[in-house]
Amino acid sequence: MSDSVDPLARLLARLDLEQTGPDRFGSSATGGMRRLFGGLIAAQCAVAAMRTVEAGRLHALHGFFLRAGRGGAGLHFDVTRTRDGRSFSARRVVAMQGADAIFECLASFTTHADGIEHAAEPALDPALAAGPEGLPDWESVRAAETGEPARTPDAIEVRVVRPEEDRPDATPPASRAVWMRVRGALPDDPCLHAAVLVYASDRTLLRTAARMHGGMRSRLPASLDHAVWLHRTPRLDGWWIYASETPIATEARALVHGRMLTPDGVRFASVAQEGLLRRKKPLDV
Numbered sequence: 001m002s003d004s005v006d007p008l009a010r011l012l013a014r015l016d017l018e019q020t021g022p023d024r025f026g027s028s029a030t031g032g033m034r035r036l037f038g039g040l041i042a043a044q045c046a047v048a049a050m051r052t053v054e055a056g057r058l059h060a061l062h063g064f065f066l067r068a069g070r071g072g073a074g075l076h077f078d079v080t081r082t083r084d085g086r087s088f089s090a091r092r093v094v095a096m097q098g099a100d101a102i103f104e105c106l107a108s109f110t111t112h113a114d115g116i117e118h119a120a121e122p123a124l125d126p127a128l129a130a131g132p133e134g135l136p137d138w139e140s141v142r143a144a145e146t147g148e149p150a151r152t153p154d155a156i157e158v159r160v161v162r163p164e165e166d167r168p169d170a171t172p173p174a175s176r177a178v179w180m181r182v183r184g185a186l187p188d189d190p191c192l193h194a195a196v197l198v199y200a201s202d203r204t205l206l207r208t209a210a211r212m213h214g215g216m217r218s219r220l221p222a223s224l225d226h227a228v229w230l231h232r233t234p235r236l237d238g239w240w241i242y243a244s245e246t247p248i249a250t251e252a253r254a255l256v257h258g259r260m261l262t263p264d265g266v267r268f269a270s271v272a273q274e275g276l277l278r279r280k281k282p283l284d285v
Contacts, residue, residue, distance in 0.1 A: 008184040011155035014040060015047050015195050023052055023079040029072050036069030038223045039202025041095050041103045043195045048077035049091040049107040050191045056089050056109035058194045062227045063105030073097050087112040121259075121267060124243060125177045127161050131263075132179035132239050135159035138204060141166050145215045156200045157183050158242075166207070168215045175245045176208040180260075182236050190233055197234045197269055200242075201258065202226060206275040209246040209254035213277065222276040224253065232268040239263055244271075252278050 017025040025048045030036065042063055050058060069075070080092040088110050095103040138158035143150045145166050159179040165172035180200055186192055206221045244258040258271030 006184070007153050007155040008182060008186075011040075011196070011199065012187075012192070015043060015192065015199075017044060017047055017051070017077065019051070020076060023081065025051065025077045025079070027075045027077070029074045034071055036071060036102075037202070038065055038069075038103070038226065039199045041065075041069055041075070042105065042202060042226055042228075043199035044075065045077055045093040045095055045103060045105050046107060046195045046198045047191070048079050049093050049105075049109075050194070052079050052081060052091060053089050053109050056111045057190065057233055058107060058230055059110045060108040060227070060229050061105055061198060062225075063103055064225045065103055065223050067097075067100055067102040068222070069095075069097055069102045075102075082106070119267065121261075121265060122245075124241070124261075124265060125161055125175070128177055128179075128241060132159040132181075135161060135179065136163050138178065142207075145211075153183065154203070155183055155196070156203055157181050158204060166211050166215065170211070172211050174208075174212060174247070175243070176204070176211070177241060177243045178204055179239050180242050181239045186236055193234045193236050194230060196236055197230065197260070198228055200236075201228050201260070201269065201271045202273070204242065205244055205256050205258055205271065205273050206254065206277065208244040208256050209249055209275070210277055212246065213249075220276075220278045222278075224274045224276055227272045229270045230268070231270065234268055240268075241265075249277070252276055 017027055020026045027044055046058060046061055076096050078094045082090040082092050088108060091107045093105050094101050138160050139150045141160045141163045161177040241261040242258060244256055246254055246256045248255050253274055254277050256273050259267055260269040261267050
């Protein structure tokens with residue numbers, strides 16, 4: 001498969017930022033999108049921050065979506081070195097498109113490795129025990145729900161557990177689970193694995209809340225903020241589980257918590273996002 005159609009090669013090219021000045025990085029324009037995927041912008045910010053840290057691994061990223069990014073226009077990323085300590089470092093990154101700030105985040109890095117440990121993992125859906133094989137791809141589930149054609153395959157393959165609960169007429173629980181994996185092999189670079197994790201963390205998340213209100217067919221989703229905690233150095237070499245729960249929605253803002261786990265149930269990342277789910281207005285006739 002050529003780079004022009006290989007979704008992983010396309011993602012890696014977009015994460016390969018060009019240094020354009022001291023602590024400033026650029027990304028060329030992307031085609032084929034009316035609105036940029038928020039997970040891509042967050043992942044590019046993570047890459048920009050990682051380029052300025054000499055020691056330590058990314059362990060947390062907290063960001064706010066300020067404006068929708070537009071396809072067809074390049075981005076630049078300004079990094080501020082907020083702190084460099086013995087165990088922790090912090091960076092502030094602002095993603096700019098033209099004169100507009102579209103995303104702003106704080107990224108924290110650590111070299112600390114010793115200390116307390118515990119895990120109290122909520123029960124997973126028993127259907128996960130059957131594994132991802134035979135489950136439908138998320139794009140086919142999404143197309144059936146929204147009535148839109150299936151989109152070009154993404155760099156992250158997603159298989160939906162209990163796809164029948166995504167139907168607009170379903171009465172689903174306030175939780176959802178999918179299997180994920182990278183479509184191909186990532187280079188042996190821990191920073192790239194971390195950036196791709198950030199990218200993947202924004203996929204399918206708001207659907208956990210939207211499907212409780214008729215699905216995306218009747219909603220206009222927009223991520224407001226996004227937080228990722230990397231509990232372990234990620235290695236995205238095979239399938240992993242992305243389980244999510246939505247404990248509350250008020251004033252059209254839905255909160256969703258996500259958990260990324262190995263196939264045997266060991267959590268390696270946590271995610272939280274608040275998103276706006278407005279009802280689409282009927283077309284004038």
